[in-house]
Amino acid sequence: xxxxxxxxxxxxxxxxxxxxxxxxxxxxxxxxxxxxxxxxxxxxxxxxxxxxxxxxxxxxxxxxxxxxxxxxxxxxxxxxxxxxxxxxxxxxxxxxxxxxxxxxxxxxxxxxxxxxxxxxxxxxxxxxxxxxxxxxxxxxxxxxxxxxxxxxxxxxxxxxxxxxxxxxxxxxxxxxxxxxxxxxxxxxxxxxxxxxxxxxxxxxxxxxxxxxxxxxxxxxxxxxxxxxxxxxxxxxxxxxxxxxxxxxxxxxxxxxxxxxxxxxxxxxxxxxxxxxxxxxxxxxxxxxxxxxxxxxxxxxxxxxxxxxxxxxxxxxxxxxxxxxxxxxxxxxxxxxxxxxxxxxxxxxxxxxxxxxxxxxxxxxxxxxxxxxxxxxxxxxxxxxxxxxxxxxxxxxxxxxxxxxxxxxxxx
Amino acid sequence: xxxxxxxxxxxxxxxxxxxxxxxxxxxxxxxxxxxxxxxxxxxxxxxxxxxxxxxxxxxxxxxxxxxxxxxxxxxxxxxxxxxxxxxxxxxxxxxxxxxxxxxxxxxxxxxxxxxxxxxxxxxxxxxxxxxxxxxxxxxxxxxxxxxxxxxxxxxxxxxxxxxxxxxxxxxxx
Numbered sequence: 001x002x003x004x005x006x007x008x009x010x011x012x013x014x015x016x017x018x019x020x021x022x023x024x025x026x027x028x029x030x031x032x033x034x035x036x037x038x039x040x041x042x043x044x045x046x047x048x049x050x051x052x053x054x055x056x057x058x059x060x061x062x063x064x065x066x067x068x069x070x071x072x073x074x075x076x077x078x079x080x081x082x083x084x085x086x087x088x089x090x091x092x093x094x095x096x097x098x099x100x101x102x103x104x105x106x107x108x109x110x111x112x113x114x115x116x117x118x119x120x121x122x123x124x125x126x127x128x129x130x131x132x133x134x135x136x137x138x139x140x141x142x143x144x145x146x147x148x149x150x151x152x153x154x155x156x157x158x159x160x161x162x163x164x165x166x167x168x169x170x171x172x173x174x175x176x177x178x179x180x181x182x183x184x185x186x187x188x189x190x191x192x193x194x195x196x197x198x199x200x201x202x203x204x205x206x207x208x209x210x211x212x213x214x215x216x217x218x219x220x221x222x223x224x225x226x227x228x229x230x231x232x233x234x235x236x237x238x239x240x241x242x243x244x245x246x247x248x249x250x251x252x253x254x255x256x257x258x259x260x261x262x263x264x265x266x267x268x269x270x271x272x273x274x275x276x277x278x279x280x281x282x283x284x285x286x287x288x289x290x291x292x293x294x295x296x297x298x299x300x301x302x303x304x305x306x307x308x309x310x311x312x313x314x315x316x317x318x319x320x321x322x323x324x325x326x327x328x329x330x331x332x333x334x335x336x337x338x339x340x341x342x343x344x345x346x347x348x349x350x351x352x353x354x355x356x357x358x359x360x361x362x363x364x365x366x367x368x369x370x371x372x373x374x375x376x377x378x379x380x381x382x383x384x385x386x387x388x389x390x391x392x393x394x395x396x397x398x399x400x401x402x403x404x405x406x407x408x409x410x411x
Numbered sequence: 412x413x414x415x416x417x418x419x420x421x422x423x424x425x426x427x428x429x430x431x432x433x434x435x436x437x438x439x440x441x442x443x444x445x446x447x448x449x450x451x452x453x454x455x456x457x458x459x460x461x462x463x464x465x466x467x468x469x470x471x472x473x474x475x476x477x478x479x480x481x482x483x484x485x486x487x488x489x490x491x492x493x494x495x496x497x498x499x500x501x502x503x504x505x506x507x508x509x510x511x512x513x514x515x516x517x518x519x520x521x522x523x524x525x526x527x528x529x530x531x532x533x534x535x536x537x538x539x540x541x542x543x544x545x546x547x548x549x550x551x552x553x554x555x556x557x558x559x560x561x562x563x564x565x566x567x568x569x570x571x572x573x574x575x576x577x578x579x580x581x582x583x584x
Binding site: 040041045050085093096212213215226228232233234235236238239240241243244245246286311313320324326335336340345347348 | 440474476499500568
C-alpha cells in the first residue's frame, strides 16, 4: 500500500486581529473528518528572552507580566521564584500567603473566562455573557488588592508590593461568598446542559498515555486522569502549609474520558478549590514583613553581587509555567532567561485530540486546552480542483453554532 | 514504582554512566511557614550519554515529564540544560532534575531524546532553529518559532550572531 492521500487540507490561522499569540494549523480533511494536523507556532516571536538579558530582574518582572494578559501573575511569580532560588532570597511568610491569594484569584478569573469562551465556541452565547458578567467581581477585587485589573504588578523579587489589610480581607471574603453561591449554578449551567454535553462529550479525547508521553500540563493533563499539579507535587509559597490535591474529573463524573467535557469539569472544580485555598490562606496568614528588601537600590546591589541559576515553576490557570534564569556576578542583568508558557507543552497533545474530529469541532478543541490565542480568523479551504474558498473566524464559528442547532433538533 | 532519594539517584546515574558522568549536586529550598523542604538535582553529563540518562529516568518513572530545555551560548561551547521532573502525582514527592550538556560550537551535535519522551520534540526543534544545535535522529525537522523563509545558518540565540541582515534591509526598503 502506498501513502494514503486525504481529501484536502484546511489551513487555519495564523492571524486574528484580537489575539496576542497567533498560531497556524494545517488540517488534513477527509469529508468532515480531521485526519491529521500540523501546527506552526511563533508567528509573533517577540524576543522577550533577549530583551530580558538587557534588563535587571526587577524590570524583567514587569515585562514578564506582559507575556500574557490573562495569566499576568503566573509569569511574574515564576520569574521571581527563579531569581529567588538563584540568589537564595527567602520570601517572608506573609508575602507567600499574599502571593497565593492573588494567584488563586487569577485562577478563578481565568477559569470563568475560559468557561465563557467554551460556551461561545459551541454557540451558547447567553452562558458566555452571563459567565463574563460573573467574572467582573473578581476583576474588581484584584483591582482593589493590587491597583490593576490586569498586569497587577504585585510581585517583587523577595515578596510582594502591597499588603492585605482588614478591610481588604472582608472584601475578599465577601467575594468568596459570591462565588460560592454561584459555583453550583455555573456547574448546572454548563455540565448539566444537554446541548453542551452533546457538543463536548467524546470530543477531543486525549488518552492518559498520550497526555503523559507528550508532556501535557495543567487542566489538559488532569482531565485525562493524571493527578499532577505543581502546587501539590512540589509545593511552593504557602501551598506547602495549606496543602493541595490535584483535581481529576472522576471526582465529579465518576469516570475519566479525557474529552472537552472532562476539561470543563476540571476547571469548574478548580474554581471551588481556589475559593477554599483563599479562604484558608486568609485565616492562616501570619503577621510580618511583606518583602525581603524594601530598598530597591540595596536589592539591585544584592542581585549584582549574587551568582547562580534557578528554575521557577508556578501552576498557572492553564498549567505549569517554567522560567529558568542565570545570574552572573558583576552584572545586575539576567545572563540567561528562558520562558516556557503552558501552551508550549500543550501544542503536541493537540494532534491526538484533533484525530477524527469534525471540522465544526475545531473551535472547541482548540479552545479546550485554553491556549493563549483564538486563531481562527482566516481559514482557506482548498478543494481538490484547486478552487480556494476563505472562511473567516465568524464563518467557522457559525459552522459550530449550526452543528449545535442540528444536534438539538435531533433530540 | 520504587521511589529513590535524590542522593541515591545521583549515585545510580554515576554508576550507570561511568566516565560520561561529570558532576552532580543537590539543591534544596524551603516553602511556607513550616519550611517544607523541596529538592532539586543538578547534573552535568557528556552529550552522547543523554539518551542513556533518559532511559535511567524512565526506569525510575515510566513517564518522566520534560519541562523544557534551556540553552546558552558560552563562548566556545553551547550549553543545553534539560529540565525534567519525575515522581509527580503525590504531595511534595516530585523531584526536579536538571541535566547540563555542553557541545562545541564548531560541531554542535546532540542525540535526540524525542524517541524516548515524545513531548520533548518541540523543545528540541526550538533549540535547533534558535541556537543551531544539530539533533541526530530527530523525527521531524521544521521551524516552530521562526518563519519558514528565515535564512539558514542564522541562530538568534548565539551571542556572536548579527542577525538576518537580508531581512532587515527588506524591512527598511
